Amino acid sequence: MDEFIGREKELAYLEHMYSSGKRQTCAIYGRRRIGKTTLIGKFCEGKPTLYIQFFDGTESANLLAIRDAVTEMKGEDPGAFRDFLDALKAIRRICSEERTVLVFDEYPYLTKSSGYISSAVQKFIDHDLRGTNTMLIICGSSIRAMRKELEDPVGPLFGRFPVRMEIKPLPMTDCRRFHPQMTDLDAMKVYMVVGGVPYYHEIMDGNTFEECIRNSFVGPPAPLSDEALVMVQRELSPSSSYISLLTFIAGGSVTIKELAEKMRISDSLCGRYVRDLEFIGMVERVNPMANTPKDTILRIKDNLLRFHFSVVRRYGSRLRAEDTDAVYTEMEQDIDTFFGQAFEDVCSEFIQRRFVCREIGKWWGRGAYGDREIDIVADAREGGTGIFLLCECKFRRRKSDFSVLNRLADSADFVKGPNNRRLVLFSISGFDGDLIEHAEGRKDLMLFGMDDLYR
Numbered sequence: 001m002d003e004f005i006g007r008e009k010e011l012a013y014l015e016h017m018y019s020s021g022k023r024q025t026c027a028i029y030g031r032r033r034i035g036k037t038t039l040i041g042k043f044c045e046g047k048p049t050l051y052i053q054f055f056d057g058t059e060s061a062n063l064l065a066i067r068d069a070v071t072e073m074k075g076e077d078p079g080a081f082r083d084f085l086d087a088l089k090a091i092r093r094i095c096s097e098e099r100t101v102l103v104f105d106e107y108p109y110l111t112k113s114s115g116y117i118s119s120a121v122q123k124f125i126d127h128d129l130r131g132t133n134t135m136l137i138i139c140g141s142s143i144r145a146m147r148k149e150l151e152d153p154v155g156p157l158f159g160r161f162p163v164r165m166e167i168k169p170l171p172m173t174d175c176r177r178f179h180p181q182m183t184d185l186d187a188m189k190v191y192m193v194v195g196g197v198p199y200y201h202e203i204m205d206g207n208t209f210e211e212c213i214r215n216s217f218v219g220p221p222a223p224l225s226d227e228a229l230v231m232v233q234r235e236l237s238p239s240s241s242y243i244s245l246l247t248f249i250a251g252g253s254v255t256i257k258e259l260a261e262k263m264r265i266s267d268s269l270c271g272r273y274v275r276d277l278e279f280i281g282m283v284e285r286v287n288p289m290a291n292t293p294k295d296t297i298l299r300i301k302d303n304l305l306r307f308h309f310s311v312v313r314r315y316g317s318r319l320r321a322e323d324t325d326a327v328y329t330e331m332e333q334d335i336d337t338f339f340g341q342a343f344e345d346v347c348s349e350f351i352q353r354r355f356v357c358r359e360i361g362k363w364w365g366r367g368a369y370g371d372r373e374i375d376i377v378a379d380a381r382e383g384g385t386g387i388f389l390l391c392e393c394k395f396r397r398r399k400s401d402f403s404v405l406n407r408l409a410d411s412a413d414f415v416k417g418p419n420n421r422r423l424v425l426f427s428i429s430g431f432d433g434d435l436i437e438h439a440e441g442r443k444d445l446m447l448f449g450m451d452d453l454y455r
Contacts, residue, residue, distance in 0.1 A: 003177070004038070004042050005175075005178065005198065006035075006171075006174035006198075007035065007038075007039050007042075007170075011042060013165070014026070014043045015043065018047070018135055021099075021133055022133055023129055023130070023134055023135075023136075024135040024136070024163070025135075025136045025138075025160060025161045025163065026135070026136070026137045026163040026164075026165065027139075027146065027150055027163070027164045028138070028139045028140075028164075028165045029139065029141070029143055029146035029165075029166055029167070030141070030168065031143065031280070031281070032141045032231065032234065033199035033200060034167045034168075034169065034197055034198070034199075035167060035170075035197075035198040036105075036139050036141070036167050039167065040103055040105070040137060040139060044101050047099075047101050048098050048100050048101065049100065049101040049102075049103065050069055050070065050094055050095075050100055050101070050102050050103070051073075051101075051103045051105065052065055052066050052069040052102075052103060052104055053065060053105045054105060054107065054109040055106070056112065057109070057113065059083070059084065059113040059114045061113075062084075062110050062113055063080070063081045063084065066081060066087045066090075066091070067079075067080065067081060067087075070091070070094070073094070078090050084110075084114065084116070084117055085120055088120060091124075092124070092128040092129075095134040096132055099133045099134070099135075100132075100135075101134075101137065102135065102136045103137045103138075103139065104121075104138045104139065105139045106139065106141065107138040107139060107140045107146070107149070108140045108141075108142045108145035108146060108149070111145075118149060118155065119156045121138075121157065121160075122156035122157060125160050138161065141234075142234070143280045143281070144235065144276075144279065144280060147279075150164060169195045169196025169303075170196035171196060171349060171353070172188065172196070172346060172349060172453070173455075174196070175187070175191050175198075175201055176191075176454060178198070178201035178205075179205075181207050182206075182207065182208065182209070183208075184451075185209075185428065186212075188346065188428075188453070189209040189339065190204050190209055191303075192303060192307075192338075192339060192342035192343065192346065193213070193303060193304070193307045193342075194224070194303055194307070195302065195303030195304060196303075197304070200227075203224060204224075213328060213331070214324045217312055218327050218328055218331075219319075219321070219327075220320055224304070227304060227308075228304050228308030228309070228312070229243065229308070231304075231305065232282070235280055235282075236276060236277075241263070242276070242277060244262075244263055245259060245270075245273050245274070246282070246283075246300060246309050247309055247313065248263065249283065249298055249300055249309070250313075254297040254299065255296075256271050256274060259274070259298075281301055281302060282300065282301060282302050283298055283299070283301055284298070285297070286298070286362055287359065287362070288361060288362065289360075289361040289362060289377035289378075290363050290377060290415045290416055290417035291365065291416040299341075303342065303345075306338070306341075306342070310338050311331060311335055311338050314334060315327065315330070318330075339395045340395055343393050343394075343395035343426075343428065344375050344376060344393045346453060347376060347391060347393045347426045347453070348360060348376050350426075350448065350452070350453050351376065351378055351380070351424075355378065355380035355381065355387070356380060356381040356382070357378050357379070357380045358381070359378070359379040360377070360378040361376075361377055361378075362374065362375065362377060363377045363411075363415055365414055372410075372411040372414060373411070374391065374392070374408070374411050375391055375392055375393045376389070376390075376391035376393065376424075377390055377391070377417075378391070379418065385420070386418065386420060387420050387422055388417055388418040388419070388421045389422050389424050390411075390415065390421060390422070390423055391423075391424040392404060392407070392423075392424070392425050393426045394425070394426065394427045394429075395428045396427075396428070396429060399427065399432045400425055400427035400435065401431070401432045401434070401435055402432075402434065402435055402438075405423065405425060405438075421444065424445075424446045424447075425445075426448050426449075426453070427448075427449055428449070429449075430449045430450070431447050431449065
């Protein structure tokens with residue numbers, strides 16, 4: 001698919017920067033496959049651009065990349081560069097001749113090849129680009145490396161990139177456009193598996209959800225079967241420790257204490273590993289709302305990681321089997337279980353689009369008949385009025401009826417918190433007629449189905 005999907009705000013901001021006519025610097029970073037290069041390429045269309053793609057290799061290899069980029073832009077070979085400082089002289093000449101968008105893509109690879117690079121870039125920005133109207137963009141897929149370069153107070157690039165864009169996953173409403181041939185339900189299932197990463201949606205190109213899973217996770221090709229592990233290995237070290245941690249979280253160990261015991265490490269070391277995973281958006285802490293016991297619990301945040309460690313990892317070498325029908329049939333029950341929690345994320349995303357949320361999380365506690373849980377709780381505002389949302393999310397084949405509402409209402413009785421409450425039901429299969437009639441004209445009860453979630 002060649003259509004440029006989403007990123008309208010990011011693209012508009014880059015255009016706004018460029019329209020100033022002044023020297024500008026911008027840092028763009030985000031996880032692999034998130035669409036950084038596509039965004040920058042779209043922005044650079046029709047503009048004089050020196051686009052340099054760096055590699056995880058030696059300084060010599062990256063000097064050759066600069067030489068190739070200059071040759072492509074100017075139509076003539078500048079000759080070999082002795083070092084990066086020599087290359088920057090050639091780049092400065094180009095930037096002084098005409099207004100140029102200068103892009104250093106995968107910048108962390110360049111700094112990895114030699115320790116003096118960022119100091120050279122600092123001087124290049126402060127002195128060589130002065131008097132030009134160049135727009136310099138540095139980009140990277142290693143969130144940790146990019147943030148270290150930009151946020152270290154004693155680092156050479158500190159303060160040199162006041163505009164920083166972390167490219168986030170696309171919302172489900174945008175991802176729907178990757179799958180025009182699918183039903184709404186199947187497109188939602190694909191989103192729950194791979195999240196808002198454009199590249200994954202391009203790979204999951206099939207007529208049905210089942211076809212996408214078979215083509216992408218099952219069988220000898222299976223391009224996404226190991227993608228989650230590659231994500232962890234490229235970002236974190238020792239990767240084996242973080243992979244073990246994610247495996248235990250997916251298995252139900254959701255506190256630091258439980259995880260430390262499983263991994264046989266200290267609570268402090270386990271806490272450090274968890275903070276690393278939080279820092280790059282792989283894990284998050286569930287926000288306990290109202291009178292929830294304040295023992296924060298952990299969950300895997302990234303969709304593909306959660307799918308891998310909850311479903312894919314269970315099947316190991318069987319995923320490489322030629323009989324994809326049998327493997328998929330075996331996986332179906334685990335996939336259906338996975339959708340339960342994943343659907344809560346879809347509903348939470350909808351709530352944050354629909355309302356102004358001051359705080360959002362979950363509630364869990366004990367009621368008269370044992371443990372109780374409310375899927376989503378949100379302290380929100382609508383039209384200037386404060387409201388407290390208590391939400392139940394049902395991803396099942398039958399319509400939701402009064403029994404679902406009654407269970408939510410019973411649990412809500414044990415929640416201490418603000419007044420002006422609204423009970424909210426999400427149901428992928430809709431609602432029965434009696435419940436719809438009961439909800440009509442009521443402000444304290446809201447029903448949302450498939451059509452609402454795609455608005």
